[in-house]
Amino acid sequence: MATDLTPSPNAPPAEPCAMVVFGAAGDLTGRLLVPALYNLAAAGLLAEKFALIGLARAPLTDADFRAQLGEALHRYATGAVDPAVWNALAQRFFYLEANFEAPDTYTGLRRRLAEVEGEFNTGGNVLFYLATAPEYFGSIVDQLSWAGLTREQTHDWRRVILEKPFGHDLASAQALNARLRRDLTEEQVYRIDHYLGKETVQNILVLRFANGLFEPLWNRNHIDHVQITVAESVGVEKRGGYYDRAGALRDMVPNHLFQLLALTAMEPPTCFGADAVRTEKTKLLEAVQVLKPAQVAAHVVRAQYGAGTVGGHTLPDYRAEPRVAPDSTTETFVALKLTIDNWRWAGVPFYLRTGKALARRSTEIAIRFKQAPYAMFRATPVERLAPNYLVLHIQPEERISLEFSAKVPGPAVHMAGVGMDFCYNRHFGGGRAIGYETLIYDCMMGDATLFQRSDTVEAAWRAVEPIFEAWSDSTADLVAYPAGSWGPQQAQELLGRDGRQWRGADHDSCG
Numbered sequence: 001m002a003t004d005l006t007p008s009p010n011a012p013p014a015e016p017c018a019m020v021v022f023g024a025a026g027d028l029t030g031r032l033l034v035p036a037l038y039n040l041a042a043a044g045l046l047a048e049k050f051a052l053i054g055l056a057r058a059p060l061t062d063a064d065f066r067a068q069l070g071e072a073l074h075r076y077a078t079g080a081v082d083p084a085v086w087n088a089l090a091q092r093f094f095y096l097e098a099n100f101e102a103p104d105t106y107t108g109l110r111r112r113l114a115e116v117e118g119e120f121n122t123g124g125n126v127l128f129y130l131a132t133a134p135e136y137f138g139s140i141v142d143q144l145s146w147a148g149l150t151r152e153q154t155h156d157w158r159r160v161i162l163e164k165p166f167g168h169d170l171a172s173a174q175a176l177n178a179r180l181r182r183d184l185t186e187e188q189v190y191r192i193d194h195y196l197g198k199e200t201v202q203n204i205l206v207l208r209f210a211n212g213l214f215e216p217l218w219n220r221n222h223i224d225h226v227q228i229t230v231a232e233s234v235g236v237e238k239r240g241g242y243y244d245r246a247g248a249l250r251d252m253v254p255n256h257l258f259q260l261l262a263l264t265a266m267e268p269p270t271c272f273g274a275d276a277v278r279t280e281k282t283k284l285l286e287a288v289q290v291l292k293p294a295q296v297a298a299h300v301v302r303a304q305y306g307a308g309t310v311g312g313h314t315l316p317d318y319r320a321e322p323r324v325a326p327d328s329t330t331e332t333f334v335a336l337k338l339t340i341d342n343w344r345w346a347g348v349p350f351y352l353r354t355g356k357a358l359a360r361r362s363t364e365i366a367i368r369f370k371q372a373p374y375a376m377f378r379a380t381p382v383e384r385l386a387p388n389y390l391v392l393h394i395q396p397e398e399r400i401s402l403e404f405s406a407k408v409p410g411p412a413v414h415m416a417g418v419g420m421d422f423c424y425n426r427h428f429g430g431g432r433a434i435g436y437e438t439l440i441y442d443c444m445m446g447d448a449t450l451f452q453r454s455d456t457v458e459a460a461w462r463a464v465e466p467i468f469e470a471w472s473d474s475t476a477d478l479v480a481y482p483a484g485s486w487g488p489q490q491a492q493e494l495l496g497r498d499g500r501q502w503r504g505a506d507h508d509s510c511g
């Protein structure tokens with residue numbers, strides 16, 4: 001990770017390497033990887049000695065491949081595309097028609113890599129990017145190893161980036177990790193969670209540990225509770241086939257929401273090194289109190305969307321979505337109340353919620369501070385003072401706001417809730433990013449701080465495992481919510497029972 005946590009123009013170009021993308025004709029490559037590589041190239045952060053080999057089944061020539069990715073770039077770029085930058089980059093892209101399961105794919109790849117290394121002087125460094133369905137992870141890594149492609153020599157490196165999901169439960173995550181360990185060291189494996197590519201997510205650590213202001217308050221003495229919301233306004237769109245097997249809990253909680261939870265609640269690491277940071281994140285996830293299946297109903301709400309309107313668009317019933325079973329009991333919304341068993345957080349609930357077809361796209365971490373202890377303003381009892389929230393807005397906008405009470409001007413002492421706002425774009429300017437830039441750059445530089453380690457992944461699955469167990473018995477607790485709402489009433493009641501409520505997500509923006 002660069003010192004300022006993002007590859008800025010002040011950072012040096014990444015190390016020379018060849019990048020091999022499995023699944024190079026897919027959505028992820030066109031929509032996210034190539035625009036991110038383009039942004040790196042435009043910022044001078046890609047090595048001169050760089051080349052990319054893409055593998056997929058489609059019969060494409062190098063020229064077809066470059067044209068296809070050029071179209072994707074124009075569709076998904078975060079700013080105007082400079083043809084000179086793109087053309088120079090595209091000349092380094094090559095295509096290999098391949099079947100991931102055929103051994104000759106890997107002998108062909110070895111040959112192609114040797115040619116590319118010779119032409120572009122990439123120094124023997126290779127980044128394998130598995131932009132494929134997870135069922136291929138094990139066999140691709142096995143065959144790369146069989147072909148001798150994962151072996152590192154003294155002066156080069158071989159690294160593998162995996163896209164989530166990392167297993168679909170604890171047992172499958174453990175099996176995947178064990179399989180990867182047969183052929184790779186943990187240092188060679190980079191499990192990507194694109195949430196960690198977002199500036200505001202990386203900034204959580206800076207906010208907490210580079211300021212004297214917040215950390216003294218960041219504990220059970222001053223914080224009443226924490227809310228983490230990852231709300232999507234879209235329905236399942238074209239992902240019905242995958243999503244109906246996964247559901248909101250599996251798809252979002254052990255990865256994205258737990259990454260936000262871990263960064264918010266972890267202890268200070270001894271340094272900003274990959275292992276120090278990842279050890280603290282793992283310790284935090286290990287401290288999440290594992291529910292007993294009998295406790296699940298009281299701590300977890302699961303729900304499925306029905307027909308409704310989101311932002312003027314009508315969404316059908318989830319069960320009427322393409323490739324979703326008509327009698328599906330898959331949840332599209334989940335809300336959880338978690339507790340963390342350590343000294344810092346004893347007695348502080350963490351409420352997490354995520355769902356599809358919600359009123360607005362919004363990801364935020366809201367830290368609610370305790371009320372003032374005494375009502376010296378007689379006309380305004382303590383419980384009617386505006387609550388103090390520190391809110392880390394992750395998307396769609398990247399900003400931080402602080403909400404507190406202020407006196408309304410005038411002779412009488414009247415109070416109103418007001419806010420202070422720090423907006424990333426307004427303050428720092430700069431172009432928009434895909435979010436993958438930092439992650440790809442960091443992997444090329446050998447910095448795994450923002451990637452998930454195997455023990456972190458397993459700790460996350462361990463914490464949610466009893467929920468799956470409880471849900472496998474019965475579907476009685478599956479409730480409904482209309483598309484375009486903030487989820488079911490039961491999610492409000494989850495906090496209501498504790499005398500709390502979700503912070504409204506419809507707040508002012510950077511403006």
Ligand SMILES: NC(=O)c1ccc[n+]([C@@H]2O[C@H](COP(=O)([O-])OP(=O)(O)OC[C@H]3O[C@@H](n4cnc5c(N)ncnc54)[C@H](OP(=O)(O)O)[C@@H]3O)[C@@H](O)[C@H]2O)c1
Nearest residue numbers: 023024025026027028056057058098099100131132133163
């Ligand atoms: N798309 C996203 O936004 C996104 C975000 C986060 C994570 N992910 C994860 O990233 C992975 C890839 O997603 P995606 O959306 O890019 O999938 P996709 O659009 O279905 O693309 C899959 C790619 O893999 C190739 N492929 C599949 N089976 C193959 C085989 N046996 N041999 C050779 N090539 C094969 C396909 O080639 P052909 O086209 O030639 O068949 C295609 O290029 C998935 O695990 C997904 O969960 C995706």
